[in-house]
Amino acid sequence: MASCPTRIMIVLALGGPGCDPAPGPTPSANIVTDTIGDTIVVRTLSGSAWDGVAELVPDLTIGQGVDGPEEYTFGRIASLAVDEDGNIHVLDGQAQELRVFDAQGTYVTTLARRGQGPGELARAEAIALLSDRRVVVCDPANSRVQVLGSEPEQTAEWRYQAANHRTNTPLWTDTQGRTYLVAPDPFHAPDRREHIIVLGPQGEQLETFATPAAEFAPAVLEARRTQGPIRSSTSRVVPFSPTVSWAVHPTGAVLVGISTEYRIEVRLGDGVRRIERSYEPVPVSQAERDYYREFIERNLRDFQSDWTWEGPPIPETKPPFTALYPAHDGRIWVELSMEPHSESELWLGEKRRYDVFEVDGTWLGAVDAPVELAQHPPAVFGADYVWAVTRDDLRIERVVRYRIEFDR
Numbered sequence: 001m002a003s004c005p006t007r008i009m010i011v012l013a014l015g016g017p018g019c020d021p022a023p024g025p026t027p028s029a030n031i032v033t034d035t036i037g038d039t040i041v042v043r044t045l046s047g048s049a050w051d052g053v054a055e056l057v058p059d060l061t062i063g064q065g066v067d068g069p070e071e072y073t074f075g076r077i078a079s080l081a082v083d084e085d086g087n088i089h090v091l092d093g094q095a096q097e098l099r100v101f102d103a104q105g106t107y108v109t110t111l112a113r114r115g116q117g118p119g120e121l122a123r124a125e126a127i128a129l130l131s132d133r134r135v136v137v138c139d140p141a142n143s144r145v146q147v148l149g150s151e152p153e154q155t156a157e158w159r160y161q162a163a164n165h166r167t168n169t170p171l172w173t174d175t176q177g178r179t180y181l182v183a184p185d186p187f188h189a190p191d192r193r194e195h196i197i198v199l200g201p202q203g204e205q206l207e208t209f210a211t212p213a214a215e216f217a218p219a220v221l222e223a224r225r226t227q228g229p230i231r232s233s234t235s236r237v238v239p240f241s242p243t244v245s246w247a248v249h250p251t252g253a254v255l256v257g258i259s260t261e262y263r264i265e266v267r268l269g270d271g272v273r274r275i276e277r278s279y280e281p282v283p284v285s286q287a288e289r290d291y292y293r294e295f296i297e298r299n300l301r302d303f304q305s306d307w308t309w310e311g312p313p314i315p316e317t318k319p320p321f322t323a324l325y326p327a328h329d330g331r332i333w334v335e336l337s338m339e340p341h342s343e344s345e346l347w348l349g350e351k352r353r354y355d356v357f358e359v360d361g362t363w364l365g366a367v368d369a370p371v372e373l374a375q376h377p378p379a380v381f382g383a384d385y386v387w388a389v390t391r392d393d394l395r396i397e398r399v400v401r402y403r404i405e406f407d408r
Contacts, residue, residue: 029363042361043276050365053353056373056386056402062088062105063398071099071107074397077389079126079170081135082328082380088387089127089135090399096121098137098148101399111135111148119148119155126171126377128179130201136179138171145171145179145199158203169194170378172248172326177201180248182211196248212246212256219312221296223304234303238312239292240284240337242319249326249359257334259319264334266359275332275361281317287343289314321355327381331364332357341371367404 029047033040064072075094082088086103089111096114098121101107112121123141130136134154137146147156160183172180179199193214198206219241224233237243242260249255253268266273293314300307318337325333338351352369372390373379379388386402 031362033361038270039272039274040361041274041276043278044361044363045278048363048365050406052365052407054365054367054404054406056367056369057405058370058400059385059403060105060401061398062090062101062400063396065394065396069107071110074399077377077397077399078124079128079377080380080387080389080399081127081129082382082387083129083133084328086385088399088401089129091124091127091137093125096124098124098127098135105401112137112146118157119146121146125168126181128171128173130173130179131175131177132201136171136173138181140181140183143183145181145203147203156203158199160197160199160205168376170247174248174250174252176252178206178252196254212254213244215256216242216244216258218243221300221309221311223300223307225304234300236296236299238314239296240288240315240318241312243322245321245324247324247326249332250328250330251359253359255324255326255332257321257324259321262320264321264324264332264357266332266361273359273361275357277355277363279320281320282337282339283317284314285340285343288340323375323378325354325378325381327383329383330359331381331383332359333367333381336366369402373400373402 029049030045032043032045062072063074066073074090074092076092077090078093079091080088087108088101090099090101092099097110098112099107099110112119114121116122121137122139124137124139124146126138128136133150135148137148139146143160145158145160147154147158149155160181169182178201181197181199182194183197184194194211195208196211197208200206219238220235221238222233222235224231242258245257245259247255249266251268253266255264255266257264262277262279264275266275293309297307297309321334321336323335325335327333334355334357336353336355338353340350349371352371352373354367354369356364356367358364374389374391377389379386384404386404388400388402389397390400391397
C-alpha cells in the first residue's frame, strides 16, 4: 500500500543571532515540508532569511603579473583550499607547486614542488584539507594521494586502486577525516565509469560507489568520421540543456541535483532531504541561441565536414541551476542560470548569482558575484568570505578573497 505524505506548512521567522546578518525587519520564509517514505522534502514557496540580495565584494587579491615575484606569479591554478585561520593553499597545476599564503595574502611557504618522490608532485590536480590540517593532494596520473603535514612524520603517500587518468574534478574531505576522490573503478573496467573512492583518515580504502552522473544522460550532439580503417566520434552537450551536478558535503552526504527542475537532494545513509524552491525560468535569448548554435556547428564541422544539426534543439529556457558547492560552514551554494552579461559580449558568460541554503533546506537568500569569477577551479565558500580565481584580459590568474556584503 502506498504511503501518504505528511505535509506541514511552516512560516519561519528566520532571525536571531547567527541567522540574520542583515538589519531591518525580520524576514520570513513560507516553507512546505513533506515526508514521503525516507525522503523529507523542504520547499520554499516565498520569502527568505536574508533581507535583500547579498553581494561578493573584493577584499584581498593574491597574485601579480609575469614580472612579479615568482611566489606571487601563477601559471594555471588548479585548486584552492582554505583553513579555519584563513590561510590560503594554492595548487599551481602548471608549475606543480603547492604554495601557502596567510590571511593577509602574504606568501608563507611552498609545501610541495614538482618531482616523483614522497611529498613531491607529478601531475597533481586537486587539493583539500583534513580536519587535522593535513593537506591531501590528488595525483591521479600516479594513482596516489599525497598527504602533507606540518611535521615530517605527517607526510604520507596513499595509493588507491584505479587506472591512471585525469579527472578534472575536485577533491573533498569530511569532518570525520575521510577523503573522497573520483576515478574509474578497476572492477568495472569494461565501461570505465567514474566512481567515488572513499579513503579513511590513514588512507585505508573504505568503499567505492558510482558517481551520480550516471543517473541522467544529458542531451548531446555527435559527429563521426572515418579515416581508413579507423572510425572515431566526438560529441558536445546541447547548450542550456539539463545536466547532473553533484558534490560531497562536509557531513559526508552526497549532494545531487538534476537540473530539469529546481530540486537538490542531500543523501546521507538511508535518508534523503530534498530541497526545492519556486523559481521563474530564464529564457534563452535569440542572441544566445545564435551564438552557441554557430559555435557548435563550427566546432563539429571541423571534425566532420558534412555535419548537420539533427539532434536535440537548444531549449527555450535555461535549467534552474548549473552547479552545487558545499561550504565550510555546511551551507549549500547553488549557482543559478542567469541572463547573459551582455548581448554583444556573450563570450563573457552569464551574470553570476547563487542561492544559499542551510543543509536542512532553509533558503537563506541570494548572493550576486562578479562575472569574472572563474568556474574552474571551484571557489571555496565560507560563512563570511568566498575565495576564487579570476583571470584578466591577458589570462593572468589571481586569487581573490570576496567579502559577503549586505546592503545596509
